[in-house]
Amino acid sequence: MNVVEKLRNVNLRPTKQRILLAKQILDGKNKHFTAETIQKEVLSNGQSISLATIYNCLNKFVSVGLLKQIDQQGEVTIFDTNVSHHHHFLNQNTGELIDIDPDEIGFSKLPDIPNGFESDGVEVLIKIKE
Amino acid sequence: MNVVEKLRNVNLRPTKQRILLAKQILDGKNKHFTAETIQKEVLSNGQSISLATIYNCLNKFVSVGLLKQIDQQGEVTIFDTNVSHHHHFLNQNTGELIDIDPDEIGFSKLPDIPNGFESDGVEVLIKIKE
């Protein structure tokens, strides 16, 4: 499935900018990136796109489930092309995230969910350093 | 141990402002708060302190281990008086964090740490909703 179809599937008009981003991002590989790094990649390919558009597009992509947004480690929002449930290593030397497949982690004990609430997902972050 | 002693223990001069904050914060209870919420508490007590000083102090407190800093869910930095290793529920309706004692969580399986790295802690976040 090409990127135009992928965009149509989720009811997003395949504009020049969205196609550009989708080609960069939705190539089947799992990646973590920021709005700025994506813009640099695009610009260094000789193409151009404004940062506002990148935020608009990435936020749309998140809202339709093409991307996940990771709010961790402060400052900058990281986007994740791996939208299935998974965990992360955090390389504390670089800030880089590395995916952990969910079946790599098992629990022998978990706490009771507070009364009146239900679980909405368990995320494990393993901080690593050199 | 009173707050002046606590500050002296970590080589911080017990200034008026640090004492004020330490009394609010280091009362033995586990809390999560932001710089803004602490300032509001102080001001509503009739005392005054600038936001710059609150950031200065809280950052110092973190660097000497009196507080932990939690960079999660974007935007605002949350400070945590529970400096021992623990996990969190995240109430997605309110953004509130609730402590989970580490012995409430057990692992039956954990992934290999990438080559050349060592683990620097495992953090579990259980997202909950009403």
Added chain:
DNA sequence: TCAACAGGTTAGAATAATTCTAAACTAGAT
């Protein structure tokens, strides 16, 4: 006791990530 000074506080400016505004543009429908 108190001068000296290193360290601390502060208002306001600066910074930086992200969102907003509003004008110009375009994909898709008819």
Added chain:
DNA sequence: ATCTAGTTTAGAATTATTCTAACCTGTTGA
């Protein structure tokens, strides 16, 4: 070809946090 809702964009606005630089204060030791 025309129309319109949706999209893009530059630049302004917003917001959390840090910086600047002037003023203040805790501590020390003469």
